[in-house]
Amino acid sequence: MAENRSGASRLAGAPVGVALGILTAGVGVLLLAVAAVALAAAGAVPPARGRVRGTIRRYASALVRCERWRLARFHDADVPPATSGGWREVGYLAVRLVPGALGLLAYGVLAVGVVLASIVLLAVFRGGLGAGDALVQVVVGAALLLVNVQAVVSVGALDVRLARRLLGPSRRDLLENRVRELLVSRAGVIAAVDAERQRIERDLHDGLQQRLVALGMLLGRARRSRDAARTADLLAQAHADVQQAVVELREVAWRVYPSALDDADLGQVLELVAQRSDVPVRVRCDLPARPARQVETVLYFVACEALTNAAKHAAATLITVDIGAGEGVVRMTVHDDGVGGADPAGRGLSGLARRVWAFDGRLRVDSPTGGPTTVSVELPCG
Known part of the structure; x- marks a missing residue:
């Protein structure tokens, strides 16, 4: 899972991610072209059709894994896997041509801007451009650069949105996962309640019940005693045991429900x-x-x-x-x-x-x- 990073860190990684996205889009174009030719050729040989389709899906899955790594590493986007892949991943590679082309266009405009900026700087050094004109060119160039940077960031955001839409779990997958989680959670709650009941039973049996049995024996000794001083001591001890039993009973009750x-x-x-x-x-x-x-x-x-x-x-x-x-x-x-x-x-x-x-x-x-x-x-x- 990609680690959470600050907005500035994501902004710094977006240009690299978009640049790599252009390369992977190019690889995707080659893969789709070869796949189209291979499927057309396999249409004449039915036994080879299944083997060709399996090969296409396998290479598409490998390229999609690279895409997931790129998005996680440079766009801080964790795309959860869907329960179904295969041709869905091939479809994603086809749609990925759009942000790849937009990214190529953005970097092409940036390259043109760099060339024009070099021409302006050369003119300034040679004295062919006045200070006022140079200032205007700098302002215009800075504005275009900001627009170009925003375009690169927008291409990265589009790339992430497409990946989550086409590669992530569908609404049905999410609902099925939620149902499974609820079933497991319900079973876990039942098990936890049973475990808590067993612990309460042990506390009552090993603690409070034993103390009450001892208290009954103590009161029996006090009842049979003919020595008044001895009877008073036994009753005092019984009173202390009753107080302790009340404390233990309160502890058990708090474990059941913190009133x-x-x-x-x-x-x-x-x-x-x-x-x-x-x-x-x-x-x-x-x-x-x-x-x-x-x-x-x-x-x-x-x-x-x-x-x-x-x-x-x-x-x-x-x-x-x-x-x-x-x-x-x-x-x-x-x-x-x-x-x-x-x-x-x-x-x-x-x-x-x-x-x-x-x-x-x-x-x-x-x-x-x-x-x-x-x-x-x-x-x-x-």
Whole structure:
């Protein structure tokens, strides 16, 4: 995929891209001419017709690959492949003759301008052209040069538009890809929900249930005790266990549904989560407006999972959570200074990735061995 570059960089690459486009258009003309002759000759020999067509499509595909590289390298245009190629690529090479001819015309006019500029400069040096006339020629030449540069840039833009129209996926291809993505996303969400239910069941069975069983045994001992002091100690211990059970129950409930978001925004809720963390956490939430509740919920779960992983496995000493918005998306980055090595395919992170994907978002995990670890999320908020 071509990397994103600035407008000035693309403007500098356009002349080279258009010049190479003239050469590839010339190669395309030769290929189409040879293909026409070969197909006409193969018409008299039916067994050779299929072989000739396959050869034409193969060479056309090779030239189209060169075109994709040229557009990506000099025009910063990534043209996604279509599901069908073959004669569609041959048709693109035929249509490509238009920007190739326009590019040749633009560079031809530029060459004429260079020759005329050389004549004017020679006349100035020889004293055959006055200062006023020379200034007029410079102004006119500069204006024509700007028009010529704009023509080259426009030819490059036309080239990119034709490539995306003729080589990129059709509307039907896009719809089919979208349907496949939705089917995979739906299956992923179901798997993530099942995994979350299993985790909640384990938390209830291994944590809260065991604590309640121990509490029942403790109360039974207190009931059977005949020593008042011993009974008081057992009841005090039971009271402490009940309080701890309430805390654990609240933790499980928050994993099911963060009800605190009903009364506070995401930044405030994550501040509460940070206060309960064993590792220092810095939260910065700079959102111009509250996003949709579903978006806040997904970001909350991602942040909690990242904080839990950093505290349990990364040996981190500081975690930073940065939340912002821009270009129709909400972005959140969770960064820790731990030892790294987080596995994006693990149960927790993969489940979060499926949850994010269900909202047309993206989740990236950068966790090299030795650290640090950065978990980045982008969710549309339009």
